[in-house]
Amino acid sequence: MLLIRTLVLSGLLGLVHALTYKAADISSLLNLESSGRKYYETNGTETALEKILVNHGANMARIRIWTSTSYSSYSTAYGLALAKRAYAAGLQIMVDLHYSDTWADPGNQAIPSSWPTTLSGLNTQIYTYTKDIVTQFANQGTPIAIIAIGNEISDGFLWPVGKASTSFDGVSQLLHSAATAVRAASSSTKIMVHLANGWKYSDASWFWSNIFRQGEFATSDVDIMGFSFYPFYGTSATYANLKSSLSQLVSTYGKDVFVAETDWPVSCSGVTMSESSIAISAAGQQTWVNGIKTVLTGIGSHGVGIAYWEPAWIGNGGLGSSCSDNLLVDSSGKARSSIAMFSANM
Numbered sequence: 001m002l003l004i005r006t007l008v009l010s011g012l013l014g015l016v017h018a019l020t021y022k023a024a025d026i027s028s029l030l031n032l033e034s035s036g037r038k039y040y041e042t043n044g045t046e047t048a049l050e051k052i053l054v055n056h057g058a059n060m061a062r063i064r065i066w067t068s069t070s071y072s073s074y075s076t077a078y079g080l081a082l083a084k085r086a087y088a089a090g091l092q093i094m095v096d097l098h099y100s101d102t103w104a105d106p107g108n109q110a111i112p113s114s115w116p117t118t119l120s121g122l123n124t125q126i127y128t129y130t131k132d133i134v135t136q137f138a139n140q141g142t143p144i145a146i147i148a149i150g151n152e153i154s155d156g157f158l159w160p161v162g163k164a165s166t167s168f169d170g171v172s173q174l175l176h177s178a179a180t181a182v183r184a185a186s187s188s189t190k191i192m193v194h195l196a197n198g199w200k201y202s203d204a205s206w207f208w209s210n211i212f213r214q215g216e217f218a219t220s221d222v223d224i225m226g227f228s229f230y231p232f233y234g235t236s237a238t239y240a241n242l243k244s245s246l247s248q249l250v251s252t253y254g255k256d257v258f259v260a261e262t263d264w265p266v267s268c269s270g271v272t273m274s275e276s277s278i279a280i281s282a283a284g285q286q287t288w289v290n291g292i293k294t295v296l297t298g299i300g301s302h303g304v305g306i307a308y309w310e311p312a313w314i315g316n317g318g319l320g321s322s323c324s325d326n327l328l329v330d331s332s333g334k335a336r337s338s339i340a341m342f343s344a345n346m
Contacts, residue, residue, distance in 0.1 A: 019293060021146070021258065021305025022346040023060035023094060024053050024328075028313045030082055031072050037314060040334040049312050050089040052335050057343025060145065061086035062260070062307045064096040065133065067112035073102070076133060083142040092145040093137065094307070096194070096260075097178075099126065099150060099157055106196045109150075109157040119161050119170055123177040126158070130178045134185035144189045148226055148260065149178040152196040154203055164207065172216035179221035190223040194260050198227025199237045201245035208253060224304065225249060226260035231288065232321045237274035243295045250302045257302055261309040264288035266336070268323030285328065285338035290345035306346050311339075 029049055039049045050061065063082050066074040083093050098104035101112050111117055115125050130149065137144045150157045156164035156171035164171050179191050193211075197203055204227070211217050227246075231237055246257045264278070264285040275291065278284045289306060296303025310319055311328035319326045328339050 019296060019303070019305050019346050021060045021092070021094075021307070022058050022342045023062050023305060023307035024058050024311050024342070025062035025064070025096075025261070025307055025309045026050065026053070026082070026086065026312065027062070027064040027074060027096075028310055028316075029085075030078060032312070032314065034072070038333050039312060039329060040332070042335045042337065042339065044334065048085070048089070050086050050091060052339065053311075053342065054090045056335070056339045056341075057346070059090070059092055059342075060094055060305070060307070061091040062094040062096055062309075064098060064151070066098050066101055067115070067129070068101045074098075076136065079133075080136060080140060080142070083137060084140065087142040093142055094146040094148070094192075095133065095137065095144050096148045096151055097130065097133070099129075104151045104153075104157060106152050106154050109153065109155070109159045109162070111158050111161070115158075117161065119173060122158055122161055123173055126174055127177045127181045129181075131181035131185045134182055134189060138186060144186065146190045146192050146224065146258075147182055148192040148194045149175060149182070151194055152228055153193065154195045154197070154207060164210070168210045168213065169216070172211055172213045175211065176217040176221055179217070191221065192224040192226040192258065192260065193222050194226035194228070196228045197237070198229045198257075198259060199241040199245055201241075201248055204245055204249060208249065219253065222255060224256045224258050225253070226258045228261040229259045229292065230262060230321070231264060231274040231278075232268065232271050232323055235272055235274050235276075239275060239291050239295055242292070243298060246295065246303070247299045250299055255302065256304045257296065257299070258305040258307070259292050259296070260305075260307050262289065262292060262306065263309050263319055263321070263326035265321070265323035265326045266338075267317075267325040268321075271322050282328075282336045282338040285336075286341045286345045289341045293346055308341070 162171040317325040
């Protein structure tokens, strides 16, 4: 009987796994420090942000890169400098390529001002640019573990040439060129394609059922399906919908899935959260992230990671939402109790 109970328990434990990647997007850090910002451990000790994160269980830094040549506008040079800091602290590196001079998101995917505007020209440009970035990170001793080839590209990128709702041919070719560049530069870097609204299966299915094309983007060109999942842009962004969406995608494509952006507020008025039973508080931040982990582990070994978006961007606490504060630090830069989420809830 004891043997049977042991075998049953072992089987149940085998169904649950720790997430491989416990990430924080700290892209704004160097700019914040340049403005005089400092950060403090939960006990009040001044400590570099990346070290605070490592101290509390984070193992990956997500870093966005724009095509801008202005250092502070998330240029390649800026990203390389930040990666040195993060890697030295013990964090793996995820690079999020926007392929734009500024923010890229579901409503904005502008071709960089210095890039060609034809499909053939863009195929060459994106290959050269992507390969160069992967190579530069490797050469300075901060190899990229995961690279997102585009940011929230639910309707493609490099518009209008790569706008998916116009034609999937352009975006499929461009993603294939980017993926080919990554493979040429590194045998270990995993390729992510990042879409918005991971809870919305209809949108994700539309993209994934059309993007793979003969001679263009192939299933072998992607390792991880990444998704944003925010609680304050619509009440349909529930755990149940996320689980349904990701489960169907994993069943169809057999790829790993990663919640590449998420937040939860400690202060928010006039907004209905998608999981309304969770408190608007530091404790609620941990509860929200723990729920995402439960979804990911519940769909098996393909659920691999969570990235909390910009947890320390003081002065921009809303992080694009209507909530006033989604940070894991207070206004003085001191880590909140929710910084424990990386070890306790991921």
